[in-house]
Amino acid sequence: MASARFCHLCGRPLGDTGAIDDRTFRHRDWPPGLALHLCADCAAHKPRCLACGLPGAVPGLCETCRQTGQFCLTCGRKTRRRVTIGHSGPYCADCARDRPRCDVCGLPVANGRRPLADGRLTCAACEATAVHDPGEAQAIFRAAEAAIGRQLGLSLGVPTGLLLVGRDELLAVMRELGQEPDGAADTLGAYTRRGRRRGIYVLSGLPRLLLLQVAAHEWAHAWQMENAPLLRDPIWREGFAEWVAYGLLRARGETEAAERMLAREDVYGDGLRHLLQLEAQMGAPGVIDWLRHAR
Ligand SMILES: [Zn+2]
Ligand SMILES: [Zn+2]
Ligand SMILES: [Zn+2]
Ligand SMILES: [Zn+2]
Ligand SMILES: [Zn+2]
Numbered sequence: 001m002a003s004a005r006f007c008h009l010c011g012r013p014l015g016d017t018g019a020i021d022d023r024t025f026r027h028r029d030w031p032p033g034l035a036l037h038l039c040a041d042c043a044a045h046k047p048r049c050l051a052c053g054l055p056g057a058v059p060g061l062c063e064t065c066r067q068t069g070q071f072c073l074t075c076g077r078k079t080r081r082r083v084t085i086g087h088s089g090p091y092c093a094d095c096a097r098d099r100p101r102c103d104v105c106g107l108p109v110a111n112g113r114r115p116l117a118d119g120r121l122t123c124a125a126c127e128a129t130a131v132h133d134p135g136e137a138q139a140i141f142r143a144a145e146a147a148i149g150r151q152l153g154l155s156l157g158v159p160t161g162l163l164l165v166g167r168d169e170l171l172a173v174m175r176e177l178g179q180e181p182d183g184a185a186d187t188l189g190a191y192t193r194r195g196r197r198r199g200i201y202v203l204s205g206l207p208r209l210l211l212l213q214v215a216a217h218e219w220a221h222a223w224q225m226e227n228a229p230l231l232r233d234p235i236w237r238e239g240f241a242e243w244v245a246y247g248l249l250r251a252r253g254e255t256e257a258a259e260r261m262l263a264r265e266d267v268y269g270d271g272l273r274h275l276l277q278l279e280a281q282m283g284a285p286g287v288i289d290w291l292r293h294a295r
Pocket of ligand 4: 102103104105123124125126127
């Protein structure tokens with residue numbers, strides 16, 4: 001490959017000012033000639049692959065090492081006995097057994113990760129796109145709302161905002177609603193219209209894509225309260241909210257995240273599968289019309 005003109009990680013021009021040095025990295029598994037050209041800043045500060053040491057955009061393993069399937073995703077050690085957790089892996093037996101789990105994704109956390117302000121522990125992959133800024137969360141929420149409007153023709157009569165909250169605050173909101181959360185890790189958002197607490201509450205620090213999914217789910221509950229207030233059956237209530245979020249992920253090409261929703265073995269997964277069956281029979285407009293009159 002001829003010498004690159006731009007840093008492969010940040011796109012900064014290379015070599016045309018004295019201030020920026022270019023650095024070249026090669027992976028031992030790459031064909032000859034293939035190389036990563038980086039600016040001095042990226043070479044010094046980007047996270048390194050746990051297995052081969054190559055700088056990359058995200059922490060953990062580089063794409064090449066990940067694809068070999070030979071290295072533990074948490075510690076980067078080459079591992080013979082490979083453990084899979086959910087759809088994720090491989091992990092070495094030590095990490096699967098001994099490492100603390102991320103409070104967001106449930107996967108083993110490598111050393112040295114800071115807990116969130118409210119005491120939650122988060123892994124490097126979740127932290128890489130975590131949303132802590134209320135303005136950024138609001139923008140993601142508005143984007144979800146606009147996409148739901150375009151895809152399903154739904155809108156809210158009363159504008160509803162999204163608030164980022166810590167875990168304790170979210171649990172307090174849920175207790176107020178009379179919903180005892182079954183496991184804190186599963187409790188990512190809530191919708192309430194009781195008293196002055198009217199709005200959508202979502203945990204701060206969720207990865208961007210998960211925030212989008214949770215925001216769409218809670219937005220769907222808000223729509224439900226306005227348009228199908230008598231709907232009580234949790235299979236239909238949660239199923240509808242998941243169906244809206246699932247459709248949004250699919251439309252954005254986020255197949256992996258959508259598949260994870262579909263694979264759940266609880267009221268969310270059951271409900272989603274019910275709604276998809278209904279959609280296959282009557283189409284999306286039929287589902288929405290049916291729901292308006294369901295109890
Ligand atoms: Zn760079
Ligand atoms: Zn690597
Ligand atoms: Zn490991
Ligand atoms: Zn995580
Ligand atoms: Zn729900």
